[in-house]
Amino acid sequence: MNQKGGLIMIIFVLFIIVGFLPWILMSIVPQAKILVQLILVFTLYTTVRGYLGSGPLTLIISGVLIYILVIKYAAFSAGMFSYMIIIQIGVSSMLIWGTSFFMTRFGGRR
Numbered sequence: 001m002n003q004k005g006g007l008i009m010i011i012f013v014l015f016i017i018v019g020f021l022p023w024i025l026m027s028i029v030p031q032a033k034i035l036v037q038l039i040l041v042f043t044l045y046t047t048v049r050g051y052l053g054s055g056p057l058t059l060i061i062s063g064v065l066i067y068i069l070v071i072k073y074a075a076f077s078a079g080m081f082s083y084m085i086i087i088q089i090g091v092s093s094m095l096i097w098g099t100s101f102f103m104t105r106f107g108g109r110r
Contacts, residue, residue, distance in 0.1 A: 022078035
């Protein structure tokens with residue numbers, strides 16, 4: 001591992017493993033599959049409701065998305081959901097760090 005780029009390759013492999021981790025967990029533990037599917041249902045419904053409001057169109061679009069993403073392709077959706085969570089945590093932590101750095105550096109008391 002003395003070559004350049006070794007750390008990037010390790011991070012890349014771990015990122016791929018994280019994508020397959022929900023699929024493996026859902027295959028081993030049936031309760032985990034039900035729990036992940038429940039989380040995905042609530043996430044999809046609240047996202048569609050946030051964009052379209054409450055109404056029959058929301059229920060129709062949510063139903064179609066839930067059937068496709070949660071029932072048919074649950075493992076793929078769970079992997080993408082875990083990637084989405086990791087990216088959101090990374091971006092929000094950068095924003096928090098940047099805000100605290102610039103507020104202590106350029107604003108406030110010294």
